Amino acid sequence: MRVSSVFAVLEAASAVVAGPVARSTYSVKGSHPVPRGWRQLDRAPADHTLELRLGLTQGDFAGLAKHLFEASDPQHRKYGQHLSAEAVHDFVRPAKEASDAVHEWLFANGILPKDIAYTPAKDWLKVILPVGKVEELLDTTYHVYVSDDGRSAVRTPEWSLPLHLHHYVSTIQPTNSFFGPRAQARMDKRKAEALMDTKNIAEYIPPRPNATTIDAVCNTTWVTPLCLRTLYGVADYTPQSTDKNTVAMNNFLGEVSIRSDTALYLQNFRPEALGAENEYPVISINGGTTNTVLNQTELKALTGIEGNLDDQTLIGVAWPTPLEIYSTGGEPPFTPDMTTPKNTNEPYLVWLDYLLSLPDPLPSVISTSYDDDEQTVPKDYAVQVCNALAQLGARGVSVLFASGDTGVGGAGECYTNDGRNASTFLPNFPSSCPYVTSVGGTYKFNPEVPVFRNRSTGLYTAGGGVSYYFSTPAYQVESLMTYFEKTGVVEKYAGLFDPNGRAYPDLSGQSLNFTIFYNGTLRPVSGTSASTPAVSGILALVNDALIAAGKPTLGFLNPWLYSGGYKAFNDVTTGSNYGCNTEGFPAVEGYDIATGWGTPNFKQILALRGVEVDGVNEVWEHWE
Incomplete structure (x- = not known):
């Protein structure tokens, strides 16, 4: 955010003392139950500061969404016409009536114009206030909450606004959102003592410099970048547009990417890229760490496993496409005497x-290899985050999120959070947002199947489900109805999911036993945290070829994917995504809620986009 001046008429309003407008009848605007696994402690100290963010009703989000779908539909004349930053801001800028009403209320409550910061479109306002003032402003009470896994947050399950502002304010946070990104990388429980000496690498992954077939370069025990590049058809592609194309990844929760480990990875698995570990920028947002040298406490906590998996996979697949890493802070521990402003547990909005x-x-x-249970997020806040992700898509960005690692929900956790404790599948957010592309997980090679790893080595099954918050988007209706008719899951799982919701994943990729280096040691790591950067790397190379051919980049993938782009994906037709003590959703021919449309075929994607490439028929025939 940036601080911006306010119009003179609003400046004058700051002199107004609390009056009828400021204290008109209050009523509850936001209410959301405290998620399972969190417990309330004491009242929050009145002088503890909060970075309060107010989301105003956006002026014409419907118009933005309309353009997004048109620019993403290959049958539409606007296909590929991505918007500029300023054009996006014009769509979401709040109406003057909304802005004036909110500012009048803030000024009447003693908040000065100089204390307010804004996003470029002025659809989000930020003020730093003590808890006591926020409680007065929102007619609520804040407490300290702590989670079973040690996280702390200052929150309130319910907050209010004057009635006349309800239409103008979409959400205010931090209030009732306990949403926090959850990394999806999973360490294999197999012992790795034999791999502690990197001299032993060749014993486990024999070098095959001349190998070109999947059988020769891929095995289920250790998945390497050569395997991924061969499997998905990019091994013989040379990027041509590295001066015009960039791929990016996110680190949250204090995660880092350790450059020395990336150097070891490249030295052993992609030696022609050695040196790339020093080339990518790490961009700090809201105090996000840029340190890549960890102390013993951090190493013991396995800090950096997620960051290493993501950056090593992206460079291993997409090099020399430039990489950027966003490191976003936002989840420090709470201490009662804290006086500096902190925004606990809300890094997505800070990053956006x-x-x-x-x-x-x-x-x-x-x-992005992070998610959380959708039901931990208040719907109003989820909608605003989702709308912000749509703005990225409108600007031509393909936004990919990991679908999660517990199938339709983790065993023992599949209950509603509304006090009824009714059985339910647990969809993940942001994968449930209709403006992102959700990436599921596969394993094995010919054919690929939905990933499953048993409890003895760490239970893992790729996430897939249906949203309770977002309705089925138009691009998905036909595919989803066909899937329901084929499988009968609506009847089989009646009451466990909403068949009218947005389903995910949209596509998938390899996600088991990726070979990475951590703290100088070779490690197998799994999760949709692996498939997401792998697929992102493939799509970045697709964009490279499109740019070289003078064509627009992919942008928001889903309308293209569901209307015909799926023909360039390797269909996964057997298996399912177990969870909630059920078999979950089965994979079938065509779209399914286990693997989406399947895994990418680089050359066939380009062929569908009208870019000539060698070997399309041969690659396509391999999967028929």
Whole structure:
């Protein structure tokens, strides 16, 4: 966010003391139950500061969404016409009536114009206030909450606004959102003592410099970049547009990417890229760490496993496409005597505020390996985050999120959070947002199947489900109805999911036993945290070829994918995504809620986009 001046008429309003407008009848605007696994402690100290963000009703989000779908539909004349930053801001800028009403209320409550910061479109306002003032402003009470896994947050399950502001304010946070990104990388429980000496690498992954077939370079025990590049058809592609194309990834929760480990990875698995570990920038947002040398405490906590998996996979697949890493802070522990402003547990919005304030161009693909249970997020806040992700898509960014690692929900956790404790599948957010592309997980090679790893080595099954918050988008209706008719899951799982919701994943990729280096040691790591950067790397190379051919980049993938782009994906037809003590959703021919449309075929994607490439028929025939 940036601080901006306010119109003179609003400046004058700051002199107004609390009156009828400021204290008109209050009523509850936002209410959301405290998620399972969190417990309330004491009242929050009145002088603890909060970075309060107010989301105003956007002026014409419907118009933005309409353009997004048109620009993403290959049958529409606007296909590929991505918007500029300023054009996006014009769509979402709040109406003057909304802005004036909110400012009048703030000024009447003693908040000065100089204390307010804004996003470029002025659809989000930020003020730093003590808890006591926020409680007065929102007619609520804040407490300290702590989670079973040690996280802390200052929150309130319910907040209010004057009635006349309800239409103008969409959400205010931090209030009742306990949403926090959850990394998806999973360490294999197999012992790795034999791999502690990197001299032993050849014993486990024999070098095959002349190998060109999947059988020769891929095995299920250790998945390497050569395997991924061969499997998905990019091994013989040379990027041509590295001066015009960038791929990016996110680190949250204090995660880092350790450059020395990336150097070891490249030295052993992609030696021609050695040196790339020193080339990518790490961009700090809201105090996000840029340190890549960890202490013993951090190493013991396995800090950096997620960051290493993502950056090593992206470079291993997409090099020499430039990589950017966003490191976003936002989840420090709470201490009662804290006086500096902190925004606990809300890093997605902080990251989006930063990204949407940047000038054009943005990276063509952004990979994010984090999610959380949808029901931990208040719907009003989820909608605003989802709308911000749509703004990225409108600017031509392919936004990819990991679908999760517990199938339709983790065993013992599949209950509603509304006090009824009714059985339910647990969809993940942001994968449930209709404006992102959700990436599921596969394993094995010929054919690929939905990933499944048993409890003895760490239970893992790729996430897939249906949203309770977002309705089925138009691009998905036909495919989803066909899937329901084929499988009978609506009847089989009646009451466990909403068949009228947005289903995910949209596509998938390899996600088991990726070979990475961590703290100088070779490790197998799994999760949709692996498939998401792998698929992102493939799509970044697709964009490279499109740019070289003078064509627009992919942008928001889903309308293209569901209307015919799926023909360039390797269909996964057997298996399912277990969870909630059920078999979950089965994979079938065509779209399914286990793997989406399947895994990418680089050359066939380009062929569908009208870019001539060698070997399309041969690659396509391999999968028929």
